[in-house]
Amino acid sequence: xxxxxxxxxxxxxxxxxxxxxxxxxxxxxxxxxxxxxxxxxxxxxxxxxxxxxxxxxxxxxxxxxxxxxxxxxxxxxxxxxxxxxxxxxxxxxxxxxxxxxxxxxxxxxxxxxxxxxxxxxxxxxxxxxxxxxxxxxxxxxxxxxxxxxxxxxxxxxxxxxxxxxxxxxxxxxxxxxxxxxxxxxxxxxxxxxxxxxxxxxxxxxxxxxxxxxxxxxxxxxxxxxxxxxxxxxxxxxxxxxxxxxxxxxxxxxxxxxxxxxxxxxxxxxxxxxxxxxxxxxxxxxxxxxxxxxxxxxxxxxxxxxxxxxxxxxxxxxxxxxxxxxxxxxxxxxxxxxxxxxxxxxxxxxxxxxxxxxxxxxxxxxxxxxxxxxxxxxxxxxxxxxxxxxxxxxxxxxxxxxxxxxxxxxxxxxxxxxxxxxxxxxxxxxxxxxxxxxxxxxxxxxxxxxxxxxxxxxxxxxxxxxxxxxxxxxxxxxxxxxxxxxxxxxxxxxxxxxxxxxxxxxxxxxxxxxxxxxxxxxxxxxxxxxxxxxxxxxxxxxxxxxxxxxxxxxxxxxxxxxxxxxxxxxxxxxxxxxxxxxxxxxxxxxxxxxxxxxxxxxxxxxxxxxxxxxxxxxxxxxxxxxxxxxxxxxxxxxxxxxxxxxxxxxxxxxxxxxxxxxxxxxxxxxxxxxxxxxxxxxxxxxxxxxxxxxxxxxxxxxxxxxxxxxxxxxxxxxxxxxxxxxxxxxxxxxxxxxxxxxxxxxxxxxxxxxxxxxxxxxxxxxxxxxxxxx
RNA sequence: GGGCUCGUAGUCUAGCUCGGUUAUGACGUCGCCUUUACAUGGCGAAGAUCCGGUGUUCAAAUCACCGCGGGCCCA
Numbered sequence: 150x151x152x153x154x155x156x157x158x159x160x161x162x163x164x165x166x167x168x169x170x171x172x173x174x175x176x177x178x179x180x181x182x183x184x185x186x187x188x189x190x191x192x193x194x195x196x197x198x199x200x201x202x203x204x205x206x207x208x209x210x211x212x213x214x215x216x217x218x219x220x221x222x223x224x225x226x227x228x229x230x231x232x233x234x235x236x237x238x239x240x241x242x243x244x245x246x247x248x249x250x251x252x253x254x255x256x257x258x259x260x261x262x263x264x265x266x267x268x269x270x271x272x273x274x275x276x277x278x279x280x281x282x283x284x285x286x287x288x289x290x291x292x293x294x295x296x297x298x299x300x301x302x303x304x305x306x307x308x309x310x311x312x313x314x315x316x317x318x319x320x321x322x323x324x325x326x327x328x329x330x331x332x333x334x335x336x337x338x339x340x341x342x343x344x345x346x347x348x349x350x351x352x353x354x355x356x357x358x359x360x361x362x363x364x365x366x367x368x369x370x371x372x373x374x375x376x377x378x379x380x381x382x383x384x385x386x387x388x389x390x391x392x393x394x395x396x397x398x399x400x401x402x403x404x405x406x407x408x409x410x411x412x413x414x415x416x417x418x419x420x421x422x423x424x425x426x427x428x429x430x431x432x433x434x435x436x437x438x439x440x441x442x443x444x445x446x447x448x449x450x451x452x453x454x455x456x457x458x459x460x461x462x463x464x465x466x467x468x469x470x471x472x473x474x475x476x477x478x479x480x481x482x483x484x485x486x487x488x489x490x491x492x493x494x495x496x497x498x499x500x501x502x503x504x505x506x507x508x509x510x511x512x513x514x515x516x517x518x519x520x521x522x523x524x525x526x527x528x529x530x531x532x533x534x535x536x537x538x539x540x541x542x543x544x545x546x547x548x549x550x551x552x553x554x555x556x557x558x559x560x561x562x563x564x565x566x567x568x569x570x571x572x573x574x575x576x577x578x579x580x581x582x583x584x585x586x587x588x589x590x591x592x593x594x595x596x597x598x599x600x601x602x603x604x605x606x607x608x609x610x611x612x613x614x615x616x617x618x619x620x621x622x623x624x625x626x627x628x629x630x631x632x633x634x635x636x637x638x639x640x641x642x643x644x645x646x647x648x649x650x651x652x653x654x655x656x657x658x659x660x661x662x663x664x665x666x667x668x669x670x671x672x673x674x675x676x677x678x679x680x681x682x683x684x685x686x687x688x689x690x691x692x693x694x695x696x697x698x699x700x701x702x703x704x705x706x707x708x709x710x711x712x713x714x715x716x717x718x719x720x721x722x723x724x725x726x727x728x729x730x731x732x733x734x735x736x737x738x739x740x741x742x743x744x745x746x747x748x749x750x751x752x753x754x755x756x757x758x759x760x761x762x763x764x765x766x767x768x769x770x771x772x773x774x775x776x777x778x779x780x781x782x783x784x785x786x787x788x789x790x791x792x793x794x795x796x797x798x799x800x801x802x803x804x805x806x807x808x809x810x811x812x813x814x815x816x817x818x819x820x821x822x823x824x825x826x827x828x829x830x831x832x833x834x835x836x837x838x839x840x841x842x843x844x845x846x847x848x849x850x851x852x853x854x855x856x857x858x859x860x861x862x863x864x865x866x867x868x869x870x871x872x873x874x875x876x877x878x879x880x881x882x883x884x885x886x887x888x889x890x891x892x893x894x895x896x897x898x899x900x901x902x903x904x905x906x907x908x909x910x911x912x913x914x915x916x917x918x919x920x921x922x
Numbered sequence: 923g924g925g926c927u928c929g930u931a932g933u934c935u936a937g938c939u940c941g942g943u944u945a946u947g948a949c950g951u952c953g954c955c956u957u958u959a960c961a962u963g964g965c966g967a968a969g970a971u972c973c974g975g976u977g978u979u980c981a982a983a984u985c986a987c988c989g990c991g992g993g994c995c996c997a
Contacts, residue, residue, distance in 0.1 A: 152959075154959095157959095157960080157962085158960090158962060159962090407923085407924085408923065408924085410923095426997060427923085427997075429997085430924095430996095430997060530927080530928095531927090533926070533927080534926070534927080534994085534995080537925070537926055537995095538925095538926090538995085538996095540925095541925070541996085641927090641994070641995095642993095642994055642995070643995095644994095644995085645994095645995060645996085646995090671928095671993090671994095672993070672994070674992090674993075676933080678992060678993080679992085679993090680993075680994095709934080709935095709948085709949095710933090710934055710935095710949090711934085712934080712935070715928075716927095716928080716992085716993055716994085717934085718933070718934080720933080722949095722950080723933070723934085723949070723950080726949060726950070727949080728962075729949090729962060729963095731962090732960070732962040732963090733960070733962080733963090735959095735960080735962085736959050736960035736962080736963085737959070737960080738959090739959055739960075740958095740959030740960075741959080742959090743959080780934095780935085784934095784935075784936095784947080784948075787948075788947070788948080791948090792947085792948095795959090795960085796964090799958095799959080800958080803958080803959090881965085884964085884965070885965075885966090888954095888955080888964095888965065888966095893957065893958095894957055894958060894964095895957085895958085
């Protein structure tokens with residue numbers, strides 16, 4: 150009999166043909182029904198080349214979720230989007246073109262960002278498609294499209310009307326030379342020589358001298374407390390006492406805090422608004438009232454008294470002189486200090502409080518905890534990341550950014566009285582270039598307005614993804630049938646941002662949770678377990694890997710190598726070696742393809758045995774799939790297919806399948822069982838390796854796609870799994886003995902079939918050509 | 923620096939909830955074998971102080987405590 154499958158190996162190039170066929174047949178097109186399973190797919194961010202191989206692996210697994218749901222009878226809605234707002238593309242564009250965002254015209258800069266995004270996006274879409282993602286590519290969305298930004302603005306306007314947005318000042322990194330706030334990512338650190346001044350503070354009650362060392366004496370006027378380490382015995386009796394600040398004569402408390410280093414300076418540290426990031430954290434933590442000592446012009450403000458108008462460095466020189474003259478200096482040390490500089494101007498950044506918009510979140514924390522409790526997490530351990538975060542939130546969410554490539558905050562301000570004007574929703578507003586949509590200020594009647602220049606934090610856009618894909622406020626019926634969505638799959642490093650902000654925003658806008666389940670994946674590391682980065686040179690480009698090994702190999706690697714929710718290591722060699730299993734599956738199928746597919750036959754004991762093992766496999770796989778844990782089915786199927794089905798059963802049944810020395814009914818039992826097992830394996834494996842299973846399925850069993858099939862059900866056959874080990878031990882014994890005696894496997898040998906395997910005797914004698922006993 | 927989280931052969935992993943064989947299986951490595959649908963295969967071997975320490979116990983990979991290391995987030 151000629152095998153239907155002639156090729157000796159699975160050729161990953163076939164994947165392209167299969168992809169085209171799926172597309173032509175519109176196999177994964179979504180039609181709204183009453184049984185929708187909506188995936189809140191993460192829109193990936195195109196931040197540079199190459200795309201992270203760990204991310205490619207995430208998307209492969211998200212597709213397994215979609216396929217599992219589809220094969221469980223659900224009508225799967227699997228949207229595809231790209232997140233395109235935010236800082237990384239700005240930095241990428243600046244670097245690529247050697248330009249500075251604020252030094253060229255805003256519209257021109259936005260255009261350059263858009264082009265950069267288009268290139269990077271094309272690569273990601275290509276990877277997602279070639280991985281076999283069964284998503285809705287035709288309707289893929291971009292978070293920087295007019296449509297999406299309009300949507301983001303609408304949700305902002307809604308929340309503005311609900312009164313949960315307010316203005317407040319908060320400290321920002323400020324580069325006064327360029328006149329702009331800068332992001333943490335734009336700060337560089339340099340060791341710069343400076344003076345550490347040991348100043349004399351006086352205790353209020355006992356008039357005792359306390360020495361405090363600082364590199365920023367000009368901020369004495371903004372000093373609100375002095376901290377000492379709680380374990381520092383020198384100060385233990387002073388905790389809670391008042392100190393007199395030199396020159397200003399203000400009174401401040403001594404507070405215990407672990408961040409004070411006993412060995413640095415005198416061990417006592419003055420906390421001012423704001424000397425450095427640590428001061429910011431302390432002001433927040435200790436709830437101190439901030440003092441604005443440095444203005445937006447980079448000069449000392451009026452609170453600095455006679456130093457007003459000086460630059461901090463000048464003020465420092467002068468204040469050191471004045472302290473010396475007043476005999477308030479103990480000593481001065483020349484030290485080298487790790488100073489944060491603006492990457493652009495190379496001047497030290499100042500931390501300056503500025504007005505920003507905030508979204509209220511502190512009053513929703515209890516509600517968020519409750520929603521968190523209701524959402525099922527896979528794996529459950531990652532729910533803790535959310536819960537811990539909810540415990541530690543201490544300020545509301547600052548949502549405005551002084552950046553360009555983002556959704557514009559839709560506000561204009563009256564030039565006369567500064568009253569903000571927030572327009573009605575329904576348009577995409579760009580206040581930095583558009584005319585204010587109202588004629589007159591409601592408060593003072595003035596007709597001149599200035600548009601807001603700031604944009605939203607990028608999480609303002611992505612946190613409404615489940616609302617956007619379910620057409621909230623756009624299509625009532627669609628929304629009703631798809632929201633709350635079924636599942637949010639995402640990576641664990643953005644639980645505190647994307648997952649949390651989505652929960653917050655969706656609850657505020659709809660009163661409901663956005664999804665019933667959250668599936669949280671670990672992080673892809675290099676083969677040594679270190680984080681991959683372009684600068685370290687250990688980043689792996691997924692494109693050549695997928696081209697060489699094929700999407701199914703990549704997917705099977707991802708499924709069988711990654712334990713749910715844990716970080717995982719990526720190695721090209723390991724991915725490539727996974728291909729062996731697909732070869733095995735191919736060859737098993739090639740062998741079976743030489744036998745006709747038949748509906749029934751007379752089952753022997755060995756057939757019943759493998760069917761009972763198959764039943765076990767089905768329940769293990771379905772258990773794994775129900776938890777979206779693809780490690781379980783992939784490793785179980787590999788183990789079964791290779792070590793039980795191919796290594797034992799096929800060998801046992803082979804002689805009978807050929808019909809030599811058996812009746813036709815007995816022969817048909819073997820052929821029936823062989824195909825029954827293989828077709829079941831293919832269906833079980835289809836969510837993980839959709840290409841090879843599709844090809845084998847259509848070659849052997851059906852014109853129709855395997856992806857329209859359901860996952861197989863168990864048949865509750867009698868459990869014979871205790872025979873498995875006995876059979877494989879006996880077979881190994883015979884093979885070994887033949888090898889030792891240098892016999893061919895076909896040669897006959899005299900070995901008795903043990904009593905325990907009596908029921909398989911006929912198959913075993915035929916299999917090993919045993920001299921009958 | 924703080925919080926969280928994880929730690930079983932070179933790598934992935936089972937076992938840990940509820941303590942009790944010689945710690946499971948796979949990848950990789952090494953050796954042997956043209957022999958079956960498959961050398962993209964088969965058979966076999968080596969490889970683990972179960973991160974370290976202390977405690978509880980007749981008995982600890984498993985329970986408790988203290989460290990160390992990786993990762994993530996925040997600073």
